[in-house]
Amino acid sequence: MAINFENALGIHEDAMRFRAKRASILANNLANVDTPNYKARDMDFKTALDNKMNAHGKPLELATTHNSHREAKGLLEDDGGLLYRTPEQPAIDGNTVEEHVEHAKFMENSLDFQTSFTLLNSKFKGLKTALRGE
Amino acid sequence: MALGNVFNIAGSGMSAQSVRINTTASNLANAQTASSSIDETYRARKPVFAATYNKAMDLGAPQVNADSEAGVRVMGIVESDAPLQPRYEPHHPMANEEGYVYYPNVNVVEEMTDMISASRSFQVNVEVMNNAKQMVQRVLTLGQ
Numbered sequence: 001m002a003i004n005f006e007n008a009l010g011i012h013e014d015a016m017r018f019r020a021k022r023a024s025i026l027a028n029n030l031a032n033v034d035t036p037n038y039k040a041r042d043m044d045f046k047t048a049l050d051n052k053m054n055a056h057g058k059p060l061e062l063a064t065t066h067n068s069h070r071e072a073k074g075l076l077e078d079d080g081g082l083l084y085r086t087p088e089q090p091a092i093d094g095n096t097v098e099e100h101v102e103h104a105k106f107m108e109n110s111l112d113f114q115t116s117f118t119l120l121n122s123k124f125k126g127l128k129t130a131l132r133g134e
Numbered sequence: 135m136a137l138g139n140v141f142n143i144a145g146s147g148m149s150a151q152s153v154r155i156n157t158t159a160s161n162l163a164n165a166q167t168a169s170s171s172i173d174e175t176y177r178a179r180k181p182v183f184a185a186t187y188n189k190a191m192d193l194g195a196p197q198v199n200a201d202s203e204a205g206v207r208v209m210g211i212v213e214s215d216a217p218l219q220p221r222y223e224p225h226h227p228m229a230n231e232e233g234y235v236y237y238p239n240v241n242v243v244e245e246m247t248d249m250i251s252a253s254r255s256f257q258v259n260v261e262v263m264n265n266a267k268q269m270v271q272r273v274l275t276l277g278q
Contacts, residue, residue: 016273023136027140027144030144030262031147031206032205034151034154035183110268124276128277
């Protein structure tokens with residue numbers, strides 16, 4: 001009876017991957033805080049979660065009704081959650097980065113990352129305990 | 135690895151802001167550099183920022199699409215075309231025949247606010263990098 005890591009670790013691995021990706025997007029917003037016409041971006045957790053949950057019935061999958069039909073791999077699945085932020089006070093140079101907002105989101109995201117990490121770590125600890133059988 | 139990307143992004147932000155601080159320092163240092171002709175007078179310099187994207191990464195691996203942004207870069211440094219300040223100072227060693235000396239178009243107040251803004255932005259990038267470092271260090275302890 002093999003251990004299925006996908007089942008054992010649950011959603012935490014994907015959550016961590018999402019948080020890491022989001023950290024780089026928010027870091028990019030903060031790096032471009034003075035770039036004219038730069039539009040702040042962010043990822044939506046709900047969209048990413050929905051994409052993950054519907055992974056079996058992909059929304060844009062093409063039907064293959066013939067042997068020579070190729071499987072179409074859409075890029076949308078990974079990009080689905082990447083959106084543009086609506087600024088509260090847009091700047092006159094076309095930049096929509098609001099430093100305080102991005103900063104707060106970045107901190108929130110890194111705390112969420114820690115949460116996911118702790119949960120994932122406890123999964124590993126659980127597995128270890130089960131293997132030892134003490 | 136998305137977290138490794140944070141270091142590059144924050145690093146690009148830091149170098150862009152340090153260029154900005156450098157130009158500000160140059161402008162402030164030359165704020166009183168007088169000259170006898172309009173062409174030779176120092177003009178305030180301003181860096182122009184632009185966001186960068188690494189499109190090349192999109193080709194092979196679609197999963198890096200989401201973080202294809204790769205920070206900020208300095209597109210170039212432009213000289214301000216604000217009018218210079220001619221002053222009537224006939225005893226100045228650089229004065230021309232009519233007794234005028236040209237002073238740079240550096241606005242000291244503007245430069246000071248620019249400096250504060252640049253150093254704050256630099257600080258934010260440092261903080262982001264520190265935070266990413268903590269996240270990576272934490273991941274390295276996974277399973278311990």
